[in-house]
Amino acid sequence: MSKELIETQSPDSNSAPVRRHLMRDFDRLFDRMSSAIELPAIERIVERAGVQNGFAPAIDIVETDGEYKVMAEVPGLEPSQVDVSVASNMLVIKGEKSRENERTEGGAHISERTFGSFRRSFLLPDDVDAGQIEANHRHGVLTIRLPKTKEAKQLKKIEIKAEA
Known part of the structure; x- marks a missing residue:
């Protein structure tokens, strides 16, 4: 096993270089571990999570008495560029x-391209009324409302009996 000389900082110095060194050291450690145990490439791990080309919308899920609400941040996407299905x-x-995006600034031609695809899947709870699901897109946020079935909305109190 080889040893490496690792640069350290005193506790009272600026913490940004320390973080940078820690991240570099962590990267080295991960590289050594992944080659030793043959971890899949990070691209495949991210791809399995439903992300291609580094784009994945942040998702929030909120439950109320009557529905579940899924909110996905999709800035820059039009409703026609997103597909929701059950x-x-x-x-x-x-x-x-x-x-x-192509433009000319000060005699230089600038061309920028951004692209990426994503797929996120969620197992629906049994109490979702799949026939009543609605989706709306506003200001870069996709909101999907998953109403609960009428039976799920009614709270049934269960009496607890004491045994002797």
């Missing part, structure tokens, strides 16, 4: 972002 008790949100 099949076999799975809510699937997928989309693709593709944008090209």
